[in-house]
Amino acid sequence: MSGCPTLGVDCSFNIVMANSAIAVVCALSRGQTASPIAIALIHAESISSVEHCLHKLREAGRIMELPNCEPEEVVMDGSSSIYGACISVYGGFSAISCYFHVMKLAREAKTKADLPKSLWLEMKKDLALLNDSVSRTKWEKLAELLVKKWKEDKG
16 A cells, blocks of 8 residues: 555455445555455445545555655546545545456447457457557557557548
8 A cells, every 4th residue: 555556446246135335445556466455345336434444544554654645647437426425535646447347338338339250359459459558658659559540540
């Protein structure tokens, strides 16, 4: 948690007959495997429950006198509860969608747009290339090129 500018926040749901959820917070150091730093049993995937978990994590960092515990980036799915809780606790940060959820949204958009299979396969290849980026700078450049390519060539 200390000195790690990127956190991952996610929740499961429908645990124990839909009466609780599990929140997980991971440190996402570049080039390394995600390191879980908090697992919490919460009432529901709601802003207030996730917010409470994040406040307790922040308080633990303060008590242990850990420096630099405020994230610059948070990787999350499209959950408004997680996003709302992170905004409430951390204020300004960059929200990043994880690869799994990017692909899920892309598949949904492909279906709505009735995208031909050949274009979908090409787009999937481009999105996979983004996922393989080894640095933020490389990712940003590839993302810029991807948007330019699809606006110009397919647009």
